[in-house]
Amino acid sequence: MPKPLKSKRFIYLAWLALLLLSYSLYTLFWWQNQHILHTQKHNQIAQQIAQLQAQADTVLESFAAFQSRLTLTQDKTIRPFAELLLKRNPHIYCLQTVQRVTHSEVAGLERTMRAAGYRGFQVHDFDYDKTRKSLPLKVSAVHFPIVFMAPLPREAEQVLGLDVNAVHFLSPQLQNSGQQVKGWSTGPFRLIEGDIAYGLTIPVYQLGGQNPDSSWPLYAGLVIKAKDIIAKLQDFPPGWQVRMEYIGVANAAQVELFNVRAAGSLAWLDRLLPQIEIASPIASDSQPFKLYTQQQLRWQSWLGMVPLMMAAFLLLVLLLALRWQYSERLRRITVQRHKNQLHRWATQDRLTRCANRQNFDQRMSIASQSETPFTLVYLDLDYFKPINDQYGHLAGDAVLLEVAQRLRRTVRSQDLVARWGGDEFAILVLGLSDQERCAALRQALLDALAPPFIWQAQTLTLSASIGIASYPAEAQSVSELLQLADQRMYRHKVATRNREVEI
Ligand SMILES: Nc1nc2c(ncn2[C@@H]2O[C@H](COP(=O)(O)OP(=O)(O)OP(=O)(O)O)[C@@H](O)[C@H]2O)c(=O)[nH]1
The missing domain is CATH 3.30.70.270 (Reverse transcriptase/Diguanylate cyclase domain)
Structure with missing residues (x-):
């Protein structure tokens, strides 16, 4: 009979449509859920970085406050304090002081420092030659020698007194630092050992000190390595990529601080799925960074809830079947009652x-x-x-x-x-x-x-x-x-x- 066959086909099609609809809804729900989870994780990472930044600001401010009471030649007093600060904040790579001196003052500074006990003290250029030896000081009006406070580098004699004048990431700010009263961050730069890092600098308000040319003569600074920030972040699940960019100056030479992918390989099928991408600035006045997180969605997470979904679907089918059976029985009873009534009316x-x-x-x-x-x-x-x-x-x-x-x-x-x-x-x-x-x-x-x-x-x-x-x-x-x-x-x-x- 053609009629029941047609209605059977309709029922199969209806079930298929229902199944497809359920899976579409499930996928939508899963996508939403993944998005929420990703956003939560992103915010968590951003918060961790913001905390590290806040710590770095505090460390630098206390270092600068301590320094304001002392002169550079009293670094024997400053150094233990700087070491203590680093011990408590291992994510900070080093603490340093930066002094502003005119070209004519360089020789005087070298003499003072040598007299204070640093016999090899000499102001070098920031760059090294191929054998990693510091290059001689270039002639310029103002120099910014760095004195490393902690940790003390192995080749201290050679490193002490490096001049940051030529350093692209620091120089402009230092030159204009007469107007600066707050701390500021450098863009990312590569350390001599190859790691990417960024620096923070803050003027030191010397109590009763001289301020000959209305520019701050002394600055406190610190350096943070990108890999130390990454080490502080929690492990990312497979499929994740986390990137941090410097957004302080539009033409900064290097903007990327780090760009890491989570360990673990992805199946080629995963690449068929979409990616989630979120970007947000890290809230800090002195350290303008932006955090990007990207996640390749994975079938594994999609399949995770399929058994639950199947169970729900089967339950639905069961309920509908029971409902259908019940209504069929009800229909038969009603028809029988109707027949009985008709029979009664007839007899x-x-x-x-x-x-x-x-x-x-x-x-x-x-x-x-x-x-x-x-x-x-x-x-x-x-x-x-x-x-x-x-x-x-x-x-x-x-x-x-x-x-x-x-x-x-x-x-x-x-x-x-x-x-x-x-x-x-x-x-x-x-x-x-x-x-x-x-x-x-x-x-x-x-x-x-x-x-x-x-x-x-x-x-x-x-x-x-x-x-x-x-x-x-x-x-x-x-x-x-x-x-x-x-x-x-x-x-x-x-x-x-x-x-x-x-x-
Ligand atoms: N209330 C009621 N009256 C009915 C029904 N069917 C018929 N009748 C009435 O029953 C009456 C029957 O008439 P008759 O048999 O002449 O009445 P009767 O007074 O019994 O007459 P006799 O048989 O000669 O004693 C009529 O007045 C009808 O209208 C009914 O279903 N309900």
């Missing part, structure tokens, strides 16, 4: 719930065809019309219902009581044919109707005329039987009337 009288005339006719023909002897009792209520007229139709209905119940109570369960129409009833009594028993039945019926019926505090008297005829003893056919019973009932009615008239 029963609506008011009295007795059999109706068609049903009664059918039962009589069945009995006559199977040659079962039976008796027909035909009963017509007396003076029913006046009840209707006097008390109304509702009273008449109540009387008809009461009569039907009394008749049913009087006969056996296998006998059939029917409402013939109006105020007429018929009873089919199977197997009854002898005269005496018929007379007894008539009397029983009259007795059943005899008690008065109380309707809304009104006492109503019930009586009926009864005609009885037996098949096949007294009639050859059903119609003959009906006629005979009717005649006898009528005769009974007339006789009753005459008696009443006589009385």
Whole structure:
């Protein structure tokens, strides 16, 4: 049959569509979830870096405050303090002081430092030659020698007094530092040993010190290696890439501080999935950096929740199947109830719930065809019309219902009581044919109707005329039987009337 096949195909398609929809929703939910998780992790990293920056600022400020009470030649006092600070903040690579001197003052500074105990003190250029030896000092108006405070480099004699004048990342700020009162960060630069680092510098307000040319003569500085920042960050899950860029000056020579990928390889299938990318500035006045995080999404995380999803889907299917089965059962029950009702309406009288005339006719023909002897009792209520007229139709209905119940109570369960129409009833009594028993039945019926019926505090008297005829003893056919019973009932009615008239 083409119809069920079509609807079956529709059901399969509907399920497929539902499955696809569920997986699409699941993927959307997963994407959202991954985005939230990524944002949380990104913020966590940004917060960790901001904390390191705040620590670096504090260290530098305390170092500068300490230095403000001392001169550079008193570095024997400064150095232990600087070492202590570094011990407590291992992510800081080194602490240093930077002095601003004019070209003519360089020789004087070298003399003072040598006299203070640094016999090899000499101001060099910042750059090294191929053998890693410092280059001689270039001639320029102002120099910025660096004195390393902690840790003390191995070749201290050689390193002490390096000049940062030529250093692209520091020089411009130092030159203009007359206006600077706050600390500032350098862009990223490569240390001599190859690591990427960045520096922080802050003017030292020397108490009672000289300030000959309105520029700050002394600065405190520190250096942080990028890899020390990375070491402080938590491990990144596979598929992650974290990058930090300097955003302080637009034309900085090097902007990237670090760019790390998480360990662990990705499956080639993962590359089919999209990536999540977030960028945010790191909140710090002196250290303008921007953090970028990128994550290659992985099938592994997508599959992670699939069993749960499958379970939810199967549960849904199960619930729908149960619901369908339940509604199918409900539908069948409703159809059956409907059929029963239709059957009742076809065979029963609506008011009295007795059999109706068609049903009664059918039962009589069945009995006559199977040659079962039976008796027909035909009963017509007396003076029913006046009840209707006097008390109304509702009273008449109540009387008809009461009569039907009394008749049913009087006969056996296998006998059939029917409402013939109006105020007429018929009873089919199977197997009854002898005269005496018929007379007894008539009397029983009259007795059943005899008690008065109380309707809304009104006492109503019930009586009926009864005609009885037996098949096949007294009639050859059903119609003959009906006629005979009717005649006898009528005769009974007339006789009753005459008696009443006589009385
Ligand atoms: N309340 C009610 N009245 C009905 C119903 N069907 C028929 N009747 C009424 O029953 C009455 C029957 O008429 P009759 O048989 O002449 O009334 P009756 O007073 O019993 O007359 P007799 O048989 O000569 O005693 C009519 O007035 C009909 O309107 C019904 O379903 N409900």
